[in-house]
Amino acid sequence: MTLIRSLRHCAALTLLGSALISGQSLAAEKTECIAPAKPGGGYDLTCRLAANGLLETGLLDRPMVVTYMPGGIGAVAYNHVVGVRSDDENLIVAASTGAAVNLALGKFGRFGPDQVRWVGALGVDYGAVVVSADAPWHNLDELLQDMKKNPGSIPFGAGGTVGSQDWMKAALVAKSADIAPRNLRYVAFEGGGEALAALLGGHIKVFTGDLSELQSQLEGGKIRVLAALSDERQEGPYADIPTAKEQGYDVTWPIWRGYYMGKDVSDEQYQAWVDRLTELDDNPEFAKMRADRGLFPMHKFGPEFDQYVKSQIQQFKDLATEVGLTK
Incomplete structure (x- = not known):
């Protein structure tokens, strides 16, 4: 009787172990x-x-x-x-x-x-300061010097409202040049795609987006990236993009x-x-x-x-x- 019970107990443990293994596999699948x-x-x-x-x-x-x-x-x-x-x-x-x-x-x-x-x-990914290919600014310093004269005359735009991370990128860039973020003219969009389209359409002048969403536009020659908000230059298609830090503005945004x-x-x-x-x-x-x-x-x-x-x-x-x- 003891032997039979032991065998039954072992069988039950084996079935339980199989069920647990099966459950783990199923969990991994779902x-x-x-x-x-x-x-x-x-x-x-x-x-x-x-x-x-x-x-x-x-x-x-x-x-x-x-x-x-x-x-x-x-x-x-x-x-x-x-x-x-x-x-x-x-x-x-x-x-x-x-x-x-x-x-x-x-x-x-x-x-x-x-x-x-x-x-x-x-x-x-890293933040980026972007303008259209025909914009008058060729580097970050040129843009910020113009902004100092009249911050509200240069509309920024990005995905998200005031307080969002894209707005914070713009705020930090402005702050790095001693421009009060409150004086920025910021246009909020639903997402980065809409903001980029607005930049290409001339509705905004500066887009604070992300490097990863710019690759196709870089290849098409429709935009100019004034600065990457990274500690160092990135490789590949981004190798020619200077960082804000190397241009004298200590701003990073990973x-x-x-x-x-x-x-x-x-x-x-x-x-x-x-x-x-x-x-x-x-x-x-x-x-x-x-x-x-x-x-x-x-x-x-x-x-x-x-x-x-x-x-x-x-x-x-x-x-x-x-x-x-x-x-």
Whole structure:
């Protein structure tokens, strides 16, 4: 009788082990990335970067589902994860420097950065100061010297309202030349694509966008990038673009493309995602995929990324206070 019970117990454990393994495999297959915006923007790119990379390198068995959840420049998705799916181990959400700005400004409601788990970033982009190819300015200094005479006479434009990261790029550039950001004439657009179209149409004179969204326009010769907001010049099609720093204006704006998860996801499952993204980041095949999308390596995952995001949010809070957005 004891032997039979032992055999039954072993069989039950074997079945349980098989079920757990099967469940883990199924969990790996049913992954999802929420893009907190409409299709076609930076958050879509961020989700696709993970989805395509994980699938093509064999780190996922089947395609990751990409779900679009626009609203509040990321606030709807953030509140959804915090309130509804805080323990969903198969869900990651696209985030960026823009999300950090919104958290710093309190635009995600009562929730702060500690309400989620910051997983890592697969790439980084950099801000850029852009004018049309026939603009009278050939470098950043020429533009800023004209702005000093009458800041309101040169309309800036970008995706997002006053307080957004694209506005903050313009504010920092102005501030670097001792121009009060409040005196800028800023035109808000729904996204970078609309702002770029407005620049090409002559409706605005300066566009503060991102390097990655400019590659096709650079090749077509329709724009002139006065400055990249990076610490150093970038390679490839961006090699001829000077940084603001090398032109004497100490302005940088890195735009990371990363992910967060719900706060109640287990340490084990959180670490599994950290390991998965780290392995993807180390893959040479993925490196080419990232470069093809105009992004550059970042290499920040797990606790290091968590600390980086929270530190950045504090910096943005300080900046917002300095320029009068918050008290």
